[in-house]
Amino acid sequence: MPLDPYTVREDFPILKRVINGKSLVYFNNAATTQKPIQVVEAIKDYYYNYNSDVLRSVNTLSSQATDLYMKARRKIAGFIGAGEDEVIFTRNTTEGLNMVAEALSGRIRIGSVVVTSIMEHHSNLLPWRRIVARKGGRLTIVGMNRDFTIDMDMVEKSLEEGCEILTTLHISNVLGTVNPVRELSKLAHKHGCLFILDAAQSVPHMPFNVKEVDPDATAFSGHKMLGPTGIGVLYVKRNILEEVEPFLLGGGMVKTVTLETQVYEDIPFRFEAGTPNIEGVIGLAAAVDYLHKIGLENIAEHESKLVKHLLEGLDRSIVEIYGPGEADKYAGLLSFNVKGVHPHDVAQFLDADGIMIRSGALCAEPLVNALGASAVARVSFYLYNTLEEVDRFNESLKKIRLLV
Amino acid sequence: MGWRIKVEPRDLRDLLKRFKNPANYGVIENADIVLEETDYSCGDKLRMFFKLEGKRIMDVKFTSEACLFCNASASLLADLVKGKTVEEALNVKEEDLLRLFNTDSKSPRYRCIVLPLRVLKKAFQGL
Incomplete structure (x- = not known):
């Protein structure tokens, strides 16, 4: 059954807000998404009825909290087709990618190559650049094809020359284009190279299964998929997790400690030192339930309808659209500039009409500069956005013509 | 200072009309100090040129890849400090600029508006 955004909206109290005298249009979902009642209630229920430490104490409350926590972990792991021991909770995608880069730094030696792309968010560029600089390796940055996806010929050429790690994003947070991740992982593995994937913009918006995509590690954020802020997921294949050093040492990640030595916990717990973000995990599990109920295929389909409608309404004589320009090439986001x-200023103009968008370099300055811009405006959709809202956006943008 | 601009969203249009080709935009060929700064959180890039005679500011110009607010603020700041001493210019406060835009540090455009002042203060540091 196709998604009905008007039914969905009933679950999001914030969407009833009036801003600058107009009903709120929230088009900044690639930055963060709004939270449904179900997520907020799950967190509230946890704090009102179950709040305790987890995985430690021998008391009823703690074992009930632990049960909720572990069920939530299974649900979240299952959401991406991962084993529950392959999922590490982080703060967000950025932390996940930094952790992977540090964990894999042992594989980088003098002359080692890490391949990434010009499309990356800063969080998938800077950690790798630092690692290769520290270890005397080299970072190869591949460009894009004409369709604004990663240049596969250049990837293949770089891999043939020898490479330890290939790392790229799935969906560009600037362009909205979708990289061919299955081909990328096949190619990487064919050349004996690890494939790391930044899935921040894909996992919330389309069906995603680690068994199909086959990355060696992938990271995403809870707050971009209806969950709370401060909870993210890092998936790493079991065999890699078994061989890398834990990042943080302390409580909850050891089996036994003597004055001389210690034995680390099994995976994934050895990577989750300290009391975890229990409310975050429980809130994210509620978000996963919500997304399952709606269906990820339905969400992807709904967003592509919105993008098509947006593209039809944009006045190309005053608007420069980045990326391929054809609706079916975009996931649910699109960047543009109003000429002159x-x-x-475009963002503030729309804000006066109650429409929230993002503007700037979008944490992907090299890409934005490669597009010939220093900053762009971005519209990004989610399941609660409507065609009517897109009409409001297009109408509002038409008024900018008076400014040009 | 003579500038009274009230920047409510509905006045954006007036602001744009007024600062589409802002006064003091351009290059000073024989400038004594040239300084460029980028605000990485918003992407505004601003380059300011200062012509001095001793400690007196004879001319100020700027070029930019920046939004309307940053350009307007740079233009107004240039007018404000021309003819003043370096010391007087260093006494200009963020609030002085924000007041021109009828706003405060809670404005979403706060960083855009104060960037020119940050460039100026850095340029005159230690003079």
Whole structure:
């Protein structure tokens, strides 16, 4: 059954807000998404009825909290087709990618190559650049094809020359284009190279299974998929997790400690020192339930309808659209500039009509510069957005013509 | 200072009209100090040129890849400090600029508006 955004919206109290005299249109979902009642209630229920430490104490409350926590972990792991021992809870995608880079730094030696792309968010560029600089390796940055996806020929060429790690994003947070991740992982593995995937913009918006995509590690954020902030997921294949050093040492990650030595916990717990973000995990599990109920295929389909409608309404004589320009090439987001108006000013203009968008370099400055811009304006959709809202956006943007 | 601009969202249009080709935009060929800064959180890039005679500011110009607010603020700041001494210019406060835009540090455009002042203060540091 196709998704009905008007039914969905009933679950999101914030969407009833009036801002600058207009009903709120929230088009900044690639940055963070709104939270449904079900997620907020799950967190509230945890704090009102079950709050305790987990995985430690021998008391009823703690074992009930532990049960909730472990069920939530299974649910979240299952959401991406992972084993529950392959999922590490982080704060967000950025932390996940930094952890992977540090964990795999042992594989980088003098002359080792890490391949990444010009499309990356800063969080999948800077950690790798630091690692290769520290270890005397080299970072190869591949470009894009004409369709604004990663240049596969250049990837293959780089891999043939010898490479330890290939790392890229799945869906560009600037362009909205979708990289061919199955081909990328096959190619990487054919050349004996690890494949790391930044899935921040894909996992929330389309069906995603680690068994199909086959990355060696992938990271995403809870707050971009209806969950709370401060909870993210890092998936790492079991065999890699078994061989890397834990990042943080302390409580909860050891089996036994003497004055001389210690034995680490099994995976994944050895990577989760300290009391975890229990409310975050429980809130994220509620978000996963919500997304399952709606269906990820339905969400992807709904967003592509919105993008098509947006593209039809944009006046190309005053708007420059980045990326391929054809609706079916975009996931649920799109960047643009109004000729002669800075994107911050476009954002503020739309804000006066109650429409929230993002503007700037979108934490992907090399890509934005490669597009010939110093900043862009971005619209990004989610399941609660409607065609009517897109119409409001297009109408509002038409008024900017008066400014140009 | 003579500038009274009230920047409510509905006045954006007026602001753009007024600062589409802002006064003091351009290059000073024989400038004594040239300094460029980028605000990485918003992407505004601003380059300011200062012509001095001793400690007196004879001319100020700027070029930019920046939004309307940053350009307007740079333009107004240049007018404000021209003819003043370096010391007087260093006494300009963020609030002085924000007041021109009828806003405060809670404004979403706060960083855009104060960037020119940050460039100026850095340029005159230690003079």
